[in-house]
Amino acid sequence: MIEQPRIVKICDILEESANVRTLFFKRILDFMPGQFVMVWIPLLDEKPFTISYMQKDIAGISVLKRGIFTQALHAKKIGDSIGIRGPYGKGFHTQTKLNACVVGGGIGMASLATLVDALSDITIIQGARTSSEIIYKTRFPEMKLCTDDGSFGFKGTTVDFLRELLNTRTFHKVYTCGPEKMMYQVVELCKNRGIDCEASLDRYMKCGFGVCGQCDCSGQRVCIEGPVFTATELSRMEDFGRIHILKTGERITI
Amino acid sequence: MIEQPRIVKICDILEESANVRTLFFKRILDFMPGQFVMVWIPLLDEKPFTISYMQKDIAGISVLKRGIFTQALHAKKIGDSIGIRGPYGKGFHTQTKLNACVVGGGIGMASLATLVDALSDITIIQGARTSSEIIYKTRFPEMKLCTDDGSFGFKGTTVDFLRELLNTRTFHKVYTCGPEKMMYQVVELCKNRGIDCEASLDRYMKCGFGVCGQCDCSGQRVCIEGPVFTATELSRMEDFGRIHILKTGERITI
Amino acid sequence: MSSIDLSVHLCNIRLSNPTILASGILGTTRALLKRVAESGAGAVTTKSISNEPREGHKNPTVITFDGGMLNAVGYSNPGVDAAAREFSNLQVINVPVIASVIGTQKEDFARVVDGLSDTNFSAIEIPLSCPHTPGFGLLAGQGTPEATFAITSEIRKITKLPIFVKLSPNIPEICTVAKAAEDAGADAITAVNSMGPGMIINIEAQKPILHFKVGGVTGDALRPIAIRCVYDLYKAVNIPIIGVGGVSTGRHSIEMMMAGASAVGIGTGVYYRGIDVFKKVCEEMVQWMEENNFDNINSIIGIAHD
């Protein structure tokens, strides 16, 4: 119960796509798919990342290069160190025997990856803007792929793809992680079809363990009650799909 | 591991002799004969006392009236409260099957009482200055009694009595608690006769858990390594039988 | 449930129980304040609000250690205009809401209080005591009797709401500062803010963990210090005291009130025992009072004094 980063050495690096890399490190995490860790680069910052690989005593995080922090993570070499604390939050509810579908958009796919590992009867849908941004292509060869520009697989959004798919079949559960607008549509779609659904939210985080109030989404702490919420919970959360909170605490429309 | 007094209510009081009373209180103590507790009277002081009774969930301390603190304890009525922390220290090593002898002088008998309860084949010797100061007379009817003034039982010291007794029989172990000069002689006597011996020492105490250094006896903390020491340990402790340490830390000859 | 009534009055504000959410913990949004109120708090306090928006310090901003918590959040907040919007419509929260107001100059405090004048806050709290944010609190000299008097007076001029002045445990002369606040018209003292600052170094990284390097210490480590401050303040001032620092159980809360607190703030306790720490603390207080034959919570306030 001591919330401090512990230093781990990066023992392997995998290029997942043009702008996503996975950093591997030795650490046994008592971890549920969908939970996250806070990753620390001393003197720079500390930010939340999903555990995207968990193999025996090696864990991995898949990092999309965006701003200063993720650039710094991309600059790390094998043998370099980072700090890790967690895992935090509530993960996905898994029922291994039932058939399910995961819908990942962009780096959101990282949150779903260990869930896929844990499930047996699973349909995987990944959406990306373009072919070069698709991740885990060899890891999950059976993946259904969608690109906005049609450069690979289905041309269109994951929501379009899922909607079509649901015309011919159904699932016991749909899990989703990605841009919030996309997740909102996935959740709505599932509601209409009477399918159970869970989504993993993304909010600015500071403490990660429920005291700072930064990660609020309609009174729910995304770091504690989330990041994964059920459709029922989400339907009570007005901010879902609409409002994010900046680092200052200001509300902004997504 | 929090060393703070807990308040208990005195549920019974027993007059043990002209100047000794036992205060009983409800508290289950995980306790070894010879260990002690620190007894607190709020706003007054806190001092060490042996647990002299332990029956199911009722414990008792037998208090000899001496100065301000013990007078205040004697003034307590049933229903009044005191604070208790502990038990502290190392108790007597008991081997229930072997025959043993306890030698108690004055209030020192209190430390030996629960030991007597725990042993089956036991000879009890109690010494007091005079008849009215004898304690536990009905509790241990088989007790051999000695008084300095001969007002009851053997006239003379417990050491004299023990010496005579050892002419006709022997023990596997002798346990003693009382004035240090007496204990010193008991220990010497046993050494000469090749009998195993343990003595419970009395030193001024403050913390009771080994940090303040007040209870030093030749580098041994009486509150931690004692109050019970074996004859072997005692033979390495120069101060035993010779030196006490005042509250200021000054050494005085006994 | 028992018949024991935990309600207290604090400067004419009725609290259904003496537990108050301390400033800076979960008080970022109205939704979270509402949630905390529903988790049993007798009152809730917002995260501190400044005139301009502030991003605060970079992460790590909050960590814990075996004695409590260390934080240097750096007063991140959206500024008074956004805050006034966020905390409009406070009626949805069924307990009193206290606005925590900060500033670098006394005029600054006044501007924020003014900017909140259309809201329904029940009181204004001014922390003059943060040990780890440049420009504010101790790092801006606001912890002296003189500065405390000046800032409190300034705010007194422009609001009729009760003013709570929040003090630092780091200042040996805490009673003098409290008296200055009282003289300037403060209605209550909130004691205490986080202590220190402290530092924790990750020895593998060879660097302080908090991005700001140092942060305020709260939780268990702070409790004996907070209890002593409240005990001393109870003798020094005539206005009520809100005791804050390391309270996470009913016993702690009773200890704080026996030292002299009329109400009890809880911050780090949310971490130790979850968001419903307020309910738990109240239940434990009631149980203790039953076992020890107290029926009026007010009768324990200051009872540890001779």
Added chain:
Amino acid sequence: MSSIDLSVHLCNIRLSNPTILASGILGTTRALLKRVAESGAGAVTTKSISNEPREGHKNPTVITFDGGMLNAVGYSNPGVDAAAREFSNLQVINVPVIASVIGTQKEDFARVVDGLSDTNFSAIEIPLSCPHTPGFGLLAGQGTPEATFAITSEIRKITKLPIFVKLSPNIPEICTVAKAAEDAGADAITAVNSMGPGMIINIEAQKPILHFKVGGVTGDALRPIAIRCVYDLYKAVNIPIIGVGGVSTGRHSIEMMMAGASAVGIGTGVYYRGIDVFKKVCEEMVQWMEENNFDNINSIIGIAHD
């Protein structure tokens, strides 16, 4: 055992390892100092010695809580004459022994140092920082830069032994006080003494537990504060620092040295881990150094600074 050498030099005194028994813990008799030395301490400090004998406060004098320890022993000691007898023949102790010297006036300190001149102490430590003994330390204003300068200068005049000035963590201007000590000829800074004071109330008794009501807080609660003080002092003064406060493991000790300490005092750690805490801490330091490829303990001193 490994080949890693933990020895350090402190003002030309060689310590076989950087752990030092802090003053007031077990340092009442020569026999106990010897025992602690044999339990692995690199140096040992006596309980503070005053000119006149002192009984100290009544019991309870030392209690613990979930964040550490609270004590108000009140400087009980037999006075300098009896102490000079007790601590004669220090040769039997195979590590350096530091005399802790207290006084109410600067002349008082000088008398004690003088009274110990025939003994074999390796250094004099002067705590100007006790938060809970009337007539001494903070309660006698000895924590100001001016008083620190005056007392240190007075002692400097009459002894060639290294002088360690022990400071309080309660004083915001700790660096200014340290500089005053340095200017007056101090050879090292001991940082820190206990903090607070704090108070713990037994709620059933409705009374503070310590007989003196308040006491200094030590142990885990103090560590982040002590680390911050040492970190700040390392930048402020050029003389070495003995880091004290909450150290009970090898990791703590390394953290303290990375913050800037040349040696590390241990007090409450004796409670947490037993009298052989010194040996345990050293073993843990060696193990950590091996795992992290350090071979010289001196190279970690101050390494957490940019």
